[in-house]
Amino acid sequence: MVGCLLTLFARLMLLFVWILTPLVTRAFQGGWLLPLLGIIFLPFTTLAYVAVYLPGTGVTGWGWFWVALAFLFDLGTHSAAARANRRRISGYTTPGRGSQAQGG
Numbered sequence: 001m002v003g004c005l006l007t008l009f010a011r012l013m014l015l016f017v018w019i020l021t022p023l024v025t026r027a028f029q030g031g032w033l034l035p036l037l038g039i040i041f042l043p044f045t046t047l048a049y050v051a052v053y054l055p056g057t058g059v060t061g062w063g064w065f066w067v068a069l070a071f072l073f074d075l076g077t078h079s080a081a082a083r084a085n086r087r088r089i090s091g092y093t094t095p096g097r098g099s100q101a102q103g104g
Helices: 002-020 024-028 033-041 043-052 063-086
Strands: none
Touching: 002 024, 002 033, 002 043, 002 063, 024 043, 033 043, 043 063
């Protein structure tokens, strides 16, 4: 639940940064497809990339560390959502427990 709220907040924040400042346009050289995909799939990674991007140099050094950390956070929120949805499936048993659950 908290991951969903954080992801929603990151998406809204990235959208506001894109609309109200030139930072997203500058980081992605005026393209709109990658930032749009970033809002949909990897909001924390895209937001971190925009935050650490330096005009003329790009992302260097510790900037890549923050982008990678944001990517891991995005993966964590996606996997947590997948795990929560898996519990909602009726009759689903976790791998390795199938024979134990059936009494075998």
